[in-house]
Amino acid sequence: MKISFTLNSNATKVDVPPxxxxxxxxRNEMGLTGTKAGCEIGSCGACTVIINGxxxxxxxxxxxxxxxxxVTTIEGVSAPDNKPNDLQESFLEHGATQCGYCLPGMIxxxxxxxxxxxxxxxxxxxxxIADNLCRCIGYIQIVDAIEATAEKRAKGKGAA
Amino acid sequence: MKDNLKYVxxxxxxxxDGLDKVLGRAKYVGDMxxxxxxxxxxxxxxxxxxxxLKLDTSPALDVPGVLAVITSDDFVENGPLGFPIKDAFVLxxxxxxxxxxxxxxxxxxxxxxxxxxIKAIILELEELPTITTPEDALKEDAPLxxxxxxxxxxxxxDFLIVRNGNPDPVLDVSEHKFNQSYYFQHQEHAYLETExxxxxxxxxxxxxxxxxxxxxxxxxxNTASVLGLPPEQxxxxxxxxxxxxxxxxxxxxxxxxxxxxxxxxxxxxVRLILSREESILISYKRAAMSVQLNIGMxxxxxxxxxxxxxxxxxxxxxxxxxxxxxxxTMHALGVYKYEAGHVDTQVVYTNNGxxxxxxxxxxxxxxxxxEIAIDELAHLAKTDPIEFRLKNxxxxxxxxxxxxxxxYESGLEKCLEWVRxxxxxxxxxxxxxxxxxxxxxxxxxxxxxxxxxxxxxxxDYARTTIKIEKDHSITLQSGMTDYGQGSRTVFTLIAAExxxxxxxxxxxxxxxxxxxxxxxxxxxxxxxxxxxxxxxxASQKITQLLxxxxxxxxxxxPNQLLRDGEDFIxxxxxxxxxxxxxxxxxxxxxQLSALGYWxxxxxHWDFKTGTGTPYTTYAYGAQVADVSVSRxxxxxxxxxxxxxxxxxxxxYPNGAKGQLIGGIAQGLGYAxxxxxxxxxxxxxxxxxxxxxIPTALDMPEVxxxxxxxxxxxxxxxxxxxxxxxxxxxxxxxxxxxxHATGLRCREFPISAKWLKxxx
Numbered sequence: 001m002k003i004s005f006t007l008n009s010n011a012t013k014v015d016v017p018p019x020x021x022x023x024x025x026x027r028n029e030m031g032l033t034g035t036k037a038g039c040e041i042g043s044c045g046a047c048t049v050i051i052n053g054x055x056x057x058x059x060x061x062x063x064x065x066x067x068x069x070x071v072t073t074i075e076g077v078s079a080p081d082n083k084p085n086d087l088q089e090s091f092l093e094h095g096a097t098q099c100g101y102c103l104p105g106m107i108x109x110x111x112x113x114x115x116x117x118x119x120x121x122x123x124x125x126x127x128x129i130a131d132n133l134c135r136c137i138g139y140i141q142i143v144d145a146i147e148a149t150a151e152k153r154a155k156g157k158g159a160a
Numbered sequence: 161m162k163d164n165l166k167y168v169x170x171x172x173x174x175x176x177d178g179l180d181k182v183l184g185r186a187k188y189v190g191d192m193x194x195x196x197x198x199x200x201x202x203x204x205x206x207x208x209x210x211x212x213l214k215l216d217t218s219p220a221l222d223v224p225g226v227l228a229v230i231t232s233d234d235f236v237e238n239g240p241l242g243f244p245i246k247d248a249f250v251l252x253x254x255x256x257x258x259x260x261x262x263x264x265x266x267x268x269x270x271x272x273x274x275x276x277x278i279k280a281i282i283l284e285l286e287e288l289p290t291i292t293t294p295e296d297a298l299k300e301d302a303p304l305x306x307x308x309x310x311x312x313x314x315x316x317x318d319f320l321i322v323r324n325g326n327p328d329p330v331l332d333v334s335e336h337k338f339n340q341s342y343y344f345q346h347q348e349h350a351y352l353e354t355e356x357x358x359x360x361x362x363x364x365x366x367x368x369x370x371x372x373x374x375x376x377x378x379x380x381x382n383t384a385s386v387l388g389l390p391p392e393q394x395x396x397x398x399x400x401x402x403x404x405x406x407x408x409x410x411x412x413x414x415x416x417x418x419x420x421x422x423x424x425x426x427x428x429x430v431r432l433i434l435s436r437e438e439s440i441l442i443s444y445k446r447a448a449m450s451v452q453l454n455i456g457m458x459x460x461x462x463x464x465x466x467x468x469x470x471x472x473x474x475x476x477x478x479x480x481x482x483x484x485x486x487x488x489t490m491h492a493l494g495v496y497k498y499e500a501g502h503v504d505t506q507v508v509y510t511n512n513g514x515x516x517x518x519x520x521x522x523x524x525x526x527x528x529x530x531e532i533a534i535d536e537l538a539h540l541a542k543t544d545p546i547e548f549r550l551k552n553x554x555x556x557x558x559x560x561x562x563x564x565x566x567x568y569e570s571g572l573e574k575c576l577e578w579v580r581x582x583x584x585x586x587x588x589x590x591x592x593x594x595x596x597x598x599x600x601x602x603x604x605x606x607x608x609x610x611x612x613x614x615x616x617x618x619x620d621y622a623r624t625t626i627k628i629e630k631d632h633s634i635t636l637q638s639g640m641t642d643y644g645q646g647s648r649t650v651f652t653l654i655a656a657e658x659x660x661x662x663x664x665x666x667x668x669x670x671x672x673x674x675x676x677x678x679x680x681x682x683x684x685x686x687x688x689x690x691x692x693x694x695x696x697x698a699s700q701k702i703t704q705l706l707x708x709x710x711x712x713x714x715x716x717x718p719n720q721l722l723r724d725g726e727d728f729i730x731x732x733x734x735x736x737x738x739x740x741x742x743x744x745x746x747x748x749x750x751q752l753s754a755l756g757y758w759x760x761x762x763x764h765w766d767f768k769t770g771t772g773t774p775y776t777t778y779a780y781g782a783q784v785a786d787v788s789v790s791r792x793x794x795x796x797x798x799x800x801x802x803x804x805x806x807x808x809x810x811x812y813p814n815g816a817k818g819q820l821i822g823g824i825a826q827g828l829g830y831a832x833x834x835x836x837x838x839x840x841x842x843x844x845x846x847x848x849x850x851x852x853i854p855t856a857l858d859m860p861e862v863x864x865x866x867x868x869x870x871x872x873x874x875x876x877x878x879x880x881x882x883x884x885x886x887x888x889x890x891x892x893x894x895x896x897x898x899h900a901t902g903l904r905c906r907e908f909p910i911s912a913k914w915l916k917x918x919x
Contacts, residue, residue: 033191034184036402038352039436043848046352074184088182092174095814098822099644100181101352101402107182126856133848135350135403136644137818138825139856 208841334456353402571806602900616765698756823885
């Protein structure tokens with residue numbers, strides 16, 4: 001099956017078996033291993049990516065729905081030169097990393113929230129990452145990191 | 161406490177391996193693939209208990225794409241596995257002992273071919289009676305689960321005791337004789353990354369394995385022995401690990417041996433990554449446990465004597481249960497003054513999966529039971545639960561129920577006082593209980609001690625190596641591993657502080673048995689304390705060499721040297737760059753590499769008599785939980801947790817905070833949602849939809865306070881935090897539910913249905 005879609009702002013064409021998932025395409029065909037597999041049934045959120053501005057679990061996103069989609073993965077959100085963007089930087093500043101396995105999905109969920117809601121409350125942040133399991137850190141420093149980024153971005157916009 | 165530390169304790173210190181993780185660049189074992197790599201799949205037992213009558217793997221080899229299949233026959237002496245009791249095998253030998261017991265492993269060109277290979281294997285089993293409770297397992301006529309009875313007493317896997325004085329006469333005369341039982345279900349680790357290993361055959365007949373295990377040197381030793389290779393022919397490298405919590409210990413060695421054998425048989429790289437369903441089915445759990453406590457208290461509310469009888473469900477294999485049961489035993493009666501105390505713990509085989517190491521290592525069950533019991537005693541004594549604890553806790557100079565004196569400062573009193581004041585305890589204690597409200601609200605407290613390091617389990621040592629190259633790069637390596645807990649950051653900060661260089665200059669290598677020194681297991685929250693000291697010793701040795709070079713260059717005595725940032729300053733007050741000193745050291749022919757070795761002072765616990773000193777010192781802490789219970793549904797919501805922990809000096813504050821909050825999340829799951837249960841020996845939960853762990857919405861706001869006390873033997877005074885962090889959460893929630901509803905939860909996880917019926 002031939003599919004054309006946009007991946008991290010690049011026009012992309014792949015030829016894949018019909019019953020595959022976006023997660024498998026990303027990891028096995030494109031070599032983008034930043035998106036993690038945690039359960040492959042949509043229960044943990046480790047594989048979360050952004051499709052047409054919405055967060056989606058790539059492990060249950062079928063290849064045949066991918067045609068024409070705009071997909072962003074963790075590899076696509078960093079600043080130029082592979083530097084962390086402000087949200088990724090904020091995770092480091094808040095010590096919101098332990099094992100790191102949930103982080104790519106968490107960061108994608110955070111980006112979708114911030115794109116839709118520039119001033120989210122803490123309950124709204126928790127709601128936005130509720131599908132993303134983390135077993136290490138107890139979520140609070142992750143919420144802190146997203147909250148601080150929202151404030152910074154809001155300030156940046158105010159100044160501009 | 162004012163100190164002149166630059167990097168140790170810096171609240172702005174960042175995780176040294178965080179950047180790769182937030183960029184999605186960190187390569188976990190499942191992210192690695194090699195040309196010609198084969199995929200492996202495991203045949204697991206479909207039943208909880210059976211004799212293997214026939215295991216014919218040859219049809220698997222006829223499946224297109226399958227290159228090899230192995231069974232226990234492919235290992236030296238069938239691949240024995242296990243410490244301290246060697247009762248397991250790399251793959252099941254003669255019988256299967258739990259539903260999910262690995263039997264054979266296939267390597268094939270694709271995962272689909274490996275699955276087809278598994279299906280082609282001919283397996284004939286003769287089912288044996290399934291034993292589902294320790295009580296049934298200990299019956300005289302119960303069928304034996306292990307191949308040999310380790311204690312010559314049927315399914316009794318191990319037993320542990322404490323014998324401190326004689327509690328019986330004291331209990332007889334105590335005004336209050338408290339007797340109660342508690343039960344805790346199994347808990348699944350549910351690390352986000354499942355278990356995996358990738359083996360690469362080496363030209364000289366050896367094998368290199370990337371494994372997400374806990375202790376690479378133990379892995380090397382196990383793998384070499386079951387493969388019949390000299391240890392130096394097995395190289396284990398640990399990539400970033402996606403969480404472990406004790407869970408990637410034995411199973412990591414088991415999977416490593418399988419892929420290593422397959423790689424050697426096929427001469428191809430072989431990767432095995434468990435699916436989530438396989439991980440939940442195959443992996444060991446926190447042991448289910450029943451605890452019976454018998455505590456005597458006088459009329460004035462003084463605890464006097466106690467007895468504990470505990471039964472740990474070890475499941476099909478011993479794994480770490482005997483050692484976890486020892487830690488349970490050492491914490492059974494809690495952090496209180498007793499005139500006498502006895503504990504009897506039985507570790508029993510059943511066919512309920514199997515149990516092993518999980519954060520806390522037996523201590524959470526013991527502390528949960530005793531902390532609920534203490535709350536019940538406070539209620540009997542008509543005393544505020546925090547006041548009651550402050551009256552009865554052990555302090556420096558007191559004797560623990562195990563009979564040993566507390567020789568170092570304890571922060572417990574400060575922890576209890578802080579959670580009381582920060583939570584506005586006294587006000588909530590009076591204001592909350594409102595019998596007619598729709599939502600019942602309450603506060604509960606629990607506190608704990610948790611022995612630091614291995615204690616009486618064995619020699620507690622670590623080795624770290626540091627070297628500075630001619631190009632001025634500084635590398636640091638330890639066989640102690642970081643599976644998320646932050647020890648790479650801790651070691652880096654300690655080395656930077658001691659060497660007087662920016663942390664960014666210090667590069668910590670990944671654990672690799674070919675280059676890292678053997679350093680004992682990465683367990684027991686001992687990494688900061690023991691490994692941190694080894695890192696400090698190695699750094700001090702290098703600093704000494706640098707001082708020698710600087711004094712030679714500056715023509716002075718080493719004791720005349722000063723440091724300003726990284727610069728060295730001699731009597732003429734001209735700052736000399738660190739790199740120049742390194743250059744001069746090389747000109748002098750000095751070798752800028754060092755091995756640091758450190759071990760905790762030796763202590764002794766006599767397992768036979770149940771006496772001695774179990775631990776050099778303890779970490780302490782207390783938590784208050786504020787909960788709401790719905791009268792209509794029985795559902796419990798935790799509104800907020802206040803947590804204070806004494807780990808002495810904190811090296812990496814954001815990391816310590818994350819450990820504490822993360823521990824509370826796991827403790828909250830343990831209390832309210834995470835029971836892993838078996839029905840007739842079959843696990844009732846198969847995936848993360850069925851086995852729920854806390855999400856961001858379940859997590860309350862948490863206020864933490866890391867209380868610093870003095871532990872002179874720790875690096876910069878540091879002790880432990882990772883495991884004890886989760887201990888108090890379950891009993892604090894249970895005690896808060898009692899405050900809210902008047903109902904005592906004694907079986908866990910707490911059932912909303914049960915609460916609803918009882919309210």
